[in-house]
Amino acid sequence: MHADPLISVVIPVKDEAANVATLAGEIRQALDGVVPFEVIFVDDGSTDATVERLAALKGDFGGRLRILRHVRNAGQSAAITSGVRAARGRWIATLDGDGQNDPADLPHLLARVDAQADPAPRLLIQGARTRREDDWLRRLSSRVANAVRGGLLQDQTPDSGCGIKLLPRALYLDLPYFDHMHRFMPALVLRAGGTVQCVGVNHRPRGGGQSKYGINNRLWAGLVDLLGVMWLRRRGRLDFQAREET
Numbered sequence: 001m002h003a004d005p006l007i008s009v010v011i012p013v014k015d016e017a018a019n020v021a022t023l024a025g026e027i028r029q030a031l032d033g034v035v036p037f038e039v040i041f042v043d044d045g046s047t048d049a050t051v052e053r054l055a056a057l058k059g060d061f062g063g064r065l066r067i068l069r070h071v072r073n074a075g076q077s078a079a080i081t082s083g084v085r086a087a088r089g090r091w092i093a094t095l096d097g098d099g100q101n102d103p104a105d106l107p108h109l110l111a112r113v114d115a116q117a118d119p120a121p122r123l124l125i126q127g128a129r130t131r132r133e134d135d136w137l138r139r140l141s142s143r144v145a146n147a148v149r150g151g152l153l154q155d156q157t158p159d160s161g162c163g164i165k166l167l168p169r170a171l172y173l174d175l176p177y178f179d180h181m182h183r184f185m186p187a188l189v190l191r192a193g194g195t196v197q198c199v200g201v202n203h204r205p206r207g208g209g210q211s212k213y214g215i216n217n218r219l220w221a222g223l224v225d226l227l228g229v230m231w232l233r234r235r236g237r238l239d240f241q242a243r244e245e246t
Helices: 020-031 050-055 076-086 103-110 136-153 169-174 181-191 215-235
Strands: 007-013 037-044 065-070 091-094 123-129 165-168 195-201
Touching: 007 020, 007 076, 007 103, 020 037, 020 050, 020 103, 037 050, 037 076, 050 065, 065 076, 076 091, 076 169, 076 181, 091 169, 103 123, 103 165, 103 195, 123 181, 165 169, 165 181, 181 195, 181 215
Parallel strands: 007 037, 007 091, 037 065, 123 195
Antiparallel strands: 091 165, 123 165
16 A cells, blocks of 8 residues: 555656656656655547556556546646646646656656645746757747747746646646646746746657647747736736635
C-alpha cells in the first residue's frame, strides 16, 4: 500500500503510443523514494494504441498510474484541467506527453519549494528550456512569441510555453479556465496574486510520433489568446476582501 500522493504528475497525451511507456518509467525513476506520487495520463482522443500501452503499465505501478480519457479531442488545456480535477495530490506537476520534457528535472523543481507546507504557497515553478531540441522554425517562432508575450504581459518568465511546471492544485483550480490557458500560466498565477520562479530544465528530441503543433494552430490562436489574457489582467480586481459580520 502506497502513501497518499503529495505530488500528482499530470500528462496530456494524444497519439503518443511510441512515448508513454518510456515517459512513465522515467517519472517513476525520478520520484521513487523522493516523494509520494501518482501519475495521471489524460488521453485526449487518441486514435492509436496510446491507451492500450498505458493500460499494460498499470500493474507495474501498484495503483500509482491512472488513466483518464476524453471521448473526443478537447485540447491540451482541457486535458490538463481534467487531470488536475481528478488528482489526489496537493501539488501538481505537468509534463508534455511527447517525451521532450525530462522527468529527471522534477526533483529540481520540488527542491525550490517546501512541498509539505500547509497551506501550500501560491507559487508556480516554471521550467525554462536551456537548449531547445526543435527545428529552427519552432525555435524562432517560440523566441518571437516569448518576447511579445513577456513584453505585453510582464509575466516574469522567458519560456512560458515550457510544459514542465509545478504548482499547488488549489492554485491551479483558482485560475480562470479557457482553451490554451496552459500557454499563459505565469501571467494567470500573477493575476491571482501568486508568484513565479523559473528553473532551467533539460529539453530533448521527440522520442517518436509526430508533433501536433504548427504555425496555424499556435501563432494565430496565440495572438487571440494573448489579447484575452491582457483583458483578464486589466479587468481582474484582487484588492478586495469581505468581512463577515457577527
